[in-house]
Amino acid sequence: MVWYTPDINRQNSIDMSYKSETRLTVRYAETDMMGIVHHSRYYPWFEVARTDWVKKSGYTYSEMERQGVLLPLTETQCKYHYGLRYEDEVLVTCRVSKLTVARIEFEYEVYRLPDMTKMSEGKTKHGFINAEFRPINLKKTYPDMWKAISDLV
Amino acid sequence: MVWYTPDINRQNSIDMSYKSETRLTVRYAETDMMGIVHHSRYYPWFEVARTDWVKKSGYTYSEMERQGVLLPLTETQCKYHYGLRYEDEVLVTCRVSKLTVARIEFEYEVYRLPDMTKMSEGKTKHGFINAEFRPINLKKTYPDMWKAISDLV
Amino acid sequence: MVWYTPDINRQNSIDMSYKSETRLTVRYAETDMMGIVHHSRYYPWFEVARTDWVKKSGYTYSEMERQGVLLPLTETQCKYHYGLRYEDEVLVTCRVSKLTVARIEFEYEVYRLPDMTKMSEGKTKHGFINAEFRPINLKKTYPDMWKAISDLV
Amino acid sequence: MVWYTPDINRQNSIDMSYKSETRLTVRYAETDMMGIVHHSRYYPWFEVARTDWVKKSGYTYSEMERQGVLLPLTETQCKYHYGLRYEDEVLVTCRVSKLTVARIEFEYEVYRLPDMTKMSEGKTKHGFINAEFRPINLKKTYPDMWKAISDLV
Numbered sequence: 001m002v003w004y005t006p007d008i009n010r011q012n013s014i015d016m017s018y019k020s021e022t023r024l025t026v027r028y029a030e031t032d033m034m035g036i037v038h039h040s041r042y043y044p045w046f047e048v049a050r051t052d053w054v055k056k057s058g059y060t061y062s063e064m065e066r067q068g069v070l071l072p073l074t075e076t077q078c079k080y081h082y083g084l085r086y087e088d089e090v091l092v093t094c095r096v097s098k099l100t101v102a103r104i105e106f107e108y109e110v111y112r113l114p115d116m117t118k119m120s121e122g123k124t125k126h127g128f129i130n131a132e133f134r135p136i137n138l139k140k141t142y143p144d145m146w147k148a149i150s151d152l153v
Numbered sequence: 154m155v156w157y158t159p160d161i162n163r164q165n166s167i168d169m170s171y172k173s174e175t176r177l178t179v180r181y182a183e184t185d186m187m188g189i190v191h192h193s194r195y196y197p198w199f200e201v202a203r204t205d206w207v208k209k210s211g212y213t214y215s216e217m218e219r220q221g222v223l224l225p226l227t228e229t230q231c232k233y234h235y236g237l238r239y240e241d242e243v244l245v246t247c248r249v250s251k252l253t254v255a256r257i258e259f260e261y262e263v264y265r266l267p268d269m270t271k272m273s274e275g276k277t278k279h280g281f282i283n284a285e286f287r288p289i290n291l292k293k294t295y296p297d298m299w300k301a302i303s304d305l306v
Numbered sequence: 307m308v309w310y311t312p313d314i315n316r317q318n319s320i321d322m323s324y325k326s327e328t329r330l331t332v333r334y335a336e337t338d339m340m341g342i343v344h345h346s347r348y349y350p351w352f353e354v355a356r357t358d359w360v361k362k363s364g365y366t367y368s369e370m371e372r373q374g375v376l377l378p379l380t381e382t383q384c385k386y387h388y389g390l391r392y393e394d395e396v397l398v399t400c401r402v403s404k405l406t407v408a409r410i411e412f413e414y415e416v417y418r419l420p421d422m423t424k425m426s427e428g429k430t431k432h433g434f435i436n437a438e439f440r441p442i443n444l445k446k447t448y449p450d451m452w453k454a455i456s457d458l459v
Numbered sequence: 460m461v462w463y464t465p466d467i468n469r470q471n472s473i474d475m476s477y478k479s480e481t482r483l484t485v486r487y488a489e490t491d492m493m494g495i496v497h498h499s500r501y502y503p504w505f506e507v508a509r510t511d512w513v514k515k516s517g518y519t520y521s522e523m524e525r526q527g528v529l530l531p532l533t534e535t536q537c538k539y540h541y542g543l544r545y546e547d548e549v550l551v552t553c554r555v556s557k558l559t560v561a562r563i564e565f566e567y568e569v570y571r572l573p574d575m576t577k578m579s580e581g582k583t584k585h586g587f588i589n590a591e592f593r594p595i596n597l598k599k600t601y602p603d604m605w606k607a608i609s610d611l612v
Contacts, residue, residue: 025507025510027503027506027507027510028185028186028191028503028506028510028520029185029191029193029502029503029506030503031185031186032181032182032184032185032186033181033184033185033186033187033188033189033238033239033371034186034376034378035186036186036378038181038182039349039379039382039430040182040346040347040349040350040382041346043345043346043349043488044346044486044487044488044489047486047487047488048484048486051484051486051487051546060546061487061545061546062544062545062546065339065545070340072340072342072386072389073345073386074385074386075383075384075385075386076345076346076382076383076384076386077381077382077383077384078381078382078383079380079381080378080379080380080381080382083378083439085186085521086186086520086521086524087510087519087520087521124345133389178354178357180350180353180354180357181350181353181357181367182349182350182353183350186524187529187531189531192502192532192535192583193499193500193502193503193535194499196335196498196499196502197333197334197335197336197499200333200334200335201331201333204331204333204334204393213393214334214392214393215391215392215393218392218492223493225493225495225539225542226498226539227538227539228536228537228538228539229498229499229535229536229537229539230534230535230536230537231534231535231536232533232534233531233532233533233534233535236531236592238368239367239368239371240357240366240367240368277498286542334491334492334497335491335497335499337491337492338487338488338490338491338492339487339490339491339492339493339494339495339544339545340492341492342492344487344488346488391492392492
């Protein structure tokens with residue numbers, strides 16, 4: 001019986017929740033005059049990672065929105081350990097840290113490749129709302145979508 | 154009869170079309186690692202200038218969209234003479250260079266203050282479409298809006 | 307003796323630290339397909355507010371960087387109460403919530419005008435570093451700058 | 460002798476200049492309230508495509524900048540045929556349309572996958588300058604870099 005998992009999912013070996021992995025290359029337009037990636041630019045990366053996480057459920061974020069489920073942000077947070085530079089290759093991981101019928105929270109880690117130095121880590125909190133911007137109970141309103149998502153958590 | 158107009162509207166003294174003036178301060182997030190404003194960031198400025206131009210008509214861009222008139226871009230263009238830096242004060246002018254019942258074109262000039270050096274100049278072309286993304290004849294469909302806009306050109 | 311201060315600075319009536327006020331108009335490019343301001347776009351606003359806060363010290367952020375003092379972000383955070391829309395007028399306040407010789411923290415509030423509804427609030431944490439990206443003791447290295455800033459806190 | 464080349468490089472079968480291909484997925488943060496990709500967001504894509512084009516030379520854009528060669532934009536241009544949506548997969552091609560010892564021009568095409576509908580096309584013009592922002596003759600100053608690039612054109 002092997003417990004040792006040498007990869008990035010190691011710390012999740014117990015909770016077994018799904019952690020997505022997204023690769024990105026730093027764009028010139030994402031840097032600022034300090035020569036590193038502007039702090040606000042990590043949030044669109046988190047969004048890309050979230051998009052990839054959702055895909056695993058069989059749904060896409062686009063499909064969820066078309067069906068009338070929006071996930072507006074209620075809180076964002078990011079800690080920056082080191083600066084990233086233009087053309088750096090990065091790996092962004094994403095997992096769900098909390099899920100209720102009304103809310104979902106994601107956690108992210110940003111690693112520089114190939115050395116896998118952790119450059120930053122963040123969190124976003126979202127509410128489930130409908131197209132009229134009213135809170136919904138995802139489990140009651142969209143039971144299939146709820147099952148697909150909660151199965152990954 | 155005085156033809157001399159010592160301000161920025163001078164070159165329009167003959168066509169008398171309305172030229173809006175918008176003041177901005179360069180944001181840190183608008184710079185890139187070259188230390189100057191990223192070339193893509195001028196287009197949101199043009200958009201701000203366009204927003205100000207439209208206001209003069211008595212309508213707002215928001216109100217036009219709410220009434221079902223969208224102005225998607227069909228072409229954008231910008232020439233860069235000098236680079237702008239963080240905290241530079243700039244003046245962006247905007248005027249309509251062409252207007253038909255189906256299309257509108259805007260021209261922009263970006264000046265650094267207070268020396269009024271022309272830093273860049275651009276152009277955007279737009280079609281009038283409705284919320285279903287279909288081309289419309291603005292004059293027929295929204296005669297009041299058409300009059301308000303064409304009166305400024 | 308009047309304690310009542312009916313303006314936005316009310317809650318600071320005791321600590322008397324300086325709170326800057328910055329007015330912005332929501333740009334079209336700051337919205338996303340949900341129809342509201344994208345969550346990442348609040349951080350460049352905070353940066354604009356920070357820029358305005360620093361000006362009060364007699365220095366500018368640009369001048370600080372030219373003298374070799376950078377303030378890279380070590381943490382960002384924002385809570386979103388309501389969504390903002392294109393052309394909304396907003397007021398962003400900024401104050402320093404913590405200052406040491408090595409670090410500075412800013413707090414922000416975003417209000418929609420003219421009703422002064424609080425739409426969001428955030429925080430950013432920064433370290434003082436030099437052009438070689440090494441931490442510095444601001445008080446020792448730049449005593450004048452230190453005084454100018456700490457006088458406002 | 461076969462002239463027919465069924466791929467995207469077809470139209471270049473005669474000039475044989477190198478055309479790079481870059482795949483991207485539309486990010487949520489790249490959309491605006493019209494529900495499509497904001498027109499300014501195509502320019503960072505062109506930049507990513509340019510970065511990929513340069514890689515083929517054996518140099519990287521980062522390496523060129525570290526050696527003291529900058530390519531500031533002197534002109535940008537884009538035509539938009541159709542709007543792109545969140546999560547659309549796109550292919551951006553890039554080729555050099557003009558190269559002199561002082562200047563370089565790139566052309567881009569943006570296709571939606573998998574149907575390969577051409578969504579937009581653009582052009583950027585650049586000057587070769589050094590770290591002091593002075594124009595340089597690339598052939599004289601950096602003969603190896605010049606050879607690596609001109610071999611692809």
